[in-house]
Amino acid sequence: MNAHQSLAIGQPIERFEAISPAADEPEAMVRFAGISKTYPAYRGKPGVSALQNIDFAIPRGSITGVIGRSGAGKSSLVRLINGLEKPTTGRVIVDGRDISALAGRELRLAQRSIGMIFQHFNLLSSRTAADNIALPLEIAGWTKADIKARVTELLALVGIADKHDRYPSELSGGQKQRVGIARALATRPSVLLSDEATSALDPQTTRAILDLLANINRELGVTIVLITHEMSVVRQLARDVVVLDAGHVVESGHVADIFTHPKHPITQSFLAEVIGDSLPVSLASRIVAAPSAGGQAVIRLQVRGAGAGDTLVARLARELGLDVSLLSARIDEIGGQQVGSLVLGIPLGIPGEDAVTRTLAFLSQHQFPAEHLGYVA
Amino acid sequence: MSPELINLIVQATFESLYMVGIAALLGTAFGLPLGVFLATSRKGELFAAPIVNRVLGIVVNATRSTPFIILVVAIIPFTRLVAGTSIGSTAAIVPLTIASAPFIARLVEAAIREVDGGLIETASSFGASPLQIVFKVLIPEALPGLLLALTLAVVSLLGYSAMVGAVGGGGLGDLGIRYGYQRFMPEMMLAVVVVLIALVQLVQSAGDYLARRVNRRLRHR
Numbered sequence: 001m002n003a004h005q006s007l008a009i010g011q012p013i014e015r016f017e018a019i020s021p022a023a024d025e026p027e028a029m030v031r032f033a034g035i036s037k038t039y040p041a042y043r044g045k046p047g048v049s050a051l052q053n054i055d056f057a058i059p060r061g062s063i064t065g066v067i068g069r070s071g072a073g074k075s076s077l078v079r080l081i082n083g084l085e086k087p088t089t090g091r092v093i094v095d096g097r098d099i100s101a102l103a104g105r106e107l108r109l110a111q112r113s114i115g116m117i118f119q120h121f122n123l124l125s126s127r128t129a130a131d132n133i134a135l136p137l138e139i140a141g142w143t144k145a146d147i148k149a150r151v152t153e154l155l156a157l158v159g160i161a162d163k164h165d166r167y168p169s170e171l172s173g174g175q176k177q178r179v180g181i182a183r184a185l186a187t188r189p190s191v192l193l194s195d196e197a198t199s200a201l202d203p204q205t206t207r208a209i210l211d212l213l214a215n216i217n218r219e220l221g222v223t224i225v226l227i228t229h230e231m232s233v234v235r236q237l238a239r240d241v242v243v244l245d246a247g248h249v250v251e252s253g254h255v256a257d258i259f260t261h262p263k264h265p266i267t268q269s270f271l272a273e274v275i276g277d278s279l280p281v282s283l284a285s286r287i288v289a290a291p292s293a294g295g296q297a298v299i300r301l302q303v304r305g306a307g308a309g310d311t312l313v314a315r316l317a318r319e320l321g322l323d324v325s326l327l328s329a330r331i332d333e334i335g336g337q338q339v340g341s342l343v344l345g346i347p348l349g350i351p352g353e354d355a356v357t358r359t360l361a362f363l364s365q366h367q368f369p370a371e372h373l374g375y376v377a
Numbered sequence: 378m379s380p381e382l383i384n385l386i387v388q389a390t391f392e393s394l395y396m397v398g399i400a401a402l403l404g405t406a407f408g409l410p411l412g413v414f415l416a417t418s419r420k421g422e423l424f425a426a427p428i429v430n431r432v433l434g435i436v437v438n439a440t441r442s443t444p445f446i447i448l449v450v451a452i453i454p455f456t457r458l459v460a461g462t463s464i465g466s467t468a469a470i471v472p473l474t475i476a477s478a479p480f481i482a483r484l485v486e487a488a489i490r491e492v493d494g495g496l497i498e499t500a501s502s503f504g505a506s507p508l509q510i511v512f513k514v515l516i517p518e519a520l521p522g523l524l525l526a527l528t529l530a531v532v533s534l535l536g537y538s539a540m541v542g543a544v545g546g547g548g549l550g551d552l553g554i555r556y557g558y559q560r561f562m563p564e565m566m567l568a569v570v571v572v573l574i575a576l577v578q579l580v581q582s583a584g585d586y587l588a589r590r591v592n593r594r595l596r597h598r
Contacts, residue, residue, distance in 0.1 A: 084502060
C-alpha cells in the first residue's frame with residue numbers, strides 16, 4: 001500500500017488543511033505524506049496509535065510551530081523528521097529525500113542536515129561547551145583545525161564566546177541551551193528541530209532563546225520546527241502553526257489566520273491561554289439577568305484582525321450617541337493580528353430600551369462577534 | 378622481625394601486586410567490552426541482541442556464583458593450557474582473570490546504564506554510529522563510575538589473591554597462611570594483614586581521587 005492510498009481510505013480529509021496547497025513543490029522543506037505511527041503492544045501494554053493520517057508540509061525557510069497537549073503526538077512527529085523513528089505507514093520527505101526509507105549509513109549522513117535541540121539540553125557533562133559543540137563535527141569526520149574554527153564561530157553566533165572552556169555544570173540553563181543550539185547548527189543543517197527547547201527555562205530566558213532562534217532563521221535561512229505545548233512560544237516566534245490533538249492535525253496554516261478564527265476547541269483553548277476567556281471576578285459576580293434603572297447592559301465582543309479594535313469604542317460612542325464604558329479589555333497580538341475581547345457597559349434608560357439592540361446591530365454590521373451577557377447596576 | 382622474614386614479606390607483596398595488576402588489566406580487557414555490551418544489548422537498545430544478552434548474563438552469573446577456591450581448582454587443566462603450568466603466580470593470574478572479568482562486566486554495565494538515555498538519542502539524532510556513541514558518549518560520560526568500579530575490582534582481587542596460595546600462587550595471603558597460621562607466627566600474620574590494609578587504602582584513595590578528577594557533573598572550583 002503506498003502513501004496516497006492510505007490517505008484515501010483514512011480519516012475524513014476535511015480535517016486537514018495543508019499549509020501550502022501545492023505541498024510537493026520544492027519550497028516544502030518537510031513533507032508528511034499519509035503518515036501514521038503505531039507503537040506495537042509490548043510486555044502486556046496495549047499498542048498505542050500515536051499519529052493518524054498526518055498530511056502537511058513545512059515551507060522552506062519558515063518557522064513552524066507544532067502545538068499540542070502532552071500525548072498529542074508531538075514527540076513522535078519530531079522523531080519522524082530526523083529518522084529516529086520510522087512511520088508505520090506513509091513517507092516523510094525532508095529536503096527532497098524520503099528520510100523514512102533510509103537506514104544505516106545513509107540515514108546517518110542525512111541526519112547531519114537535521115539539527116535538534118532538547119528540553120533538557122542533553123549536553124555531555126564530561127565535555128566543555130566547545131567540545132560539546134565539536135561532537136557532531138567529530139562524528140562527521142571533520143579535521144581538528146576545521147572543528148576549532150567552526151566551534152569558535154558558533155560560540156560567537158550564539159553569544160557565549162567567553163564560555164569556551166566551561167563545563168555544562170558551570171553554565172546557566174539559558175547558556176546550556178545556547179550550547180545546544182550551537183551544537184545543532186554545527187554541521188550546517190537545513191532544518192532545526194526544537195523539542196520543547198524553552199520549557200525548562202524561565203520566561204525571560206525563554207524570550208532571549210526565542211529571539212536567538214528568530215535571528216538564526218533570518219540570517220542563516222534555517223527552517224525551524226518548534227514542538228511545544230506553550231502558546232507563548234508559537235505566538236512569539238512562529239509564522240505557521242500545526243495544531244495536533246490525539247494524533248491528528250486538527251488545524252494548520254498561518255498563525256494569524258488560525259488564531260484569529262480558531263475552529264477546533266483545542267485551538268480555542270490555546271488561544272484562551274493568551275487572551276483569557278473569563279471575565280474579571282469582580283465583574284462576573286455583579287452580572288445579573290434583569291436590568292435595573294440607571295444600570296448598564298454588559299456586552300462582550302471579540303476583536304480579531306489588524307487594528308480592528310483601535311477606534312471601536314470611540315465610534316460606538318459617537319455614532320450611536322451612547323456613553324459607553326469599558327468594563328474590561330484584553331487584547332494581544334498574534335502574527336500581527338489583534339486578538340482579544342472587550343467587555344462594554346451600555347447605559348440603559350436615557351436613549352430608550354433599544355440601546356442593547358442598536359449596539360449589537362452596530363457590532364454585527366462591523367463584523368465583531370458579540371454577546372449580551374446581562375446587566376450590572 | 379628478622380631480615381629474612383621482612384624479605385619474605387616484600388617478595389610476597391610484589392607477587393600479590395603482580396598477580397592483581399595483570400589480572401586487573403586482563404579482567405578489564407575482557408570485562409569492559411562485555412559490560413558495555415550487556416548494558417546496550419537488551420531489546421530496543423543500541424546493539425539490540427536480547428538472546429545473546431540473556432545467554433551472556435547467565436554465563437556471567439554462573440561464573441560469579443562459583444566460589445573462587447572451587448573455580449581455581451576446577452579450571453586447572455585450562456590454566457595449564459594457557460599458562461603452561463598450573464603452579465605459581467603466573468598460573469594464578471588465569472583464575473583471577475576469569476573471576477574478575479564477569480565481576481568487572483557487571484560493574485561496567487551498572488555504570489554505563491547510569492548515563493542519561495537522552496544523550497544516546499541526542500548523538501543518534503546527529504548521525505553518530507553505535508560505536509561512536511560508545512566511545513564518544515557512553516564511556517566518557519560513565520568514566521567516574523567506571524574508575525570507581527575498577528577500584529572496587531582491584532580491592533576484590535587483592536582478597537581473591539590470598540586464596541591462590543592453594544595452588545602455589547604465592548603472595549601475601551599465602552604467606553600469612555603458611556607462616557602466620559601453620560608455623561604459629563602471629564607477628565607474621567599481623568604484618569601481612571597490615572600490608573594488605575595499607576594496599577587497599579592506597580588503591581581506594583587513588584581510585585577516589587581519579588574518579589573525582591574526571592567528574593564534571595559537580596561544580597568544581
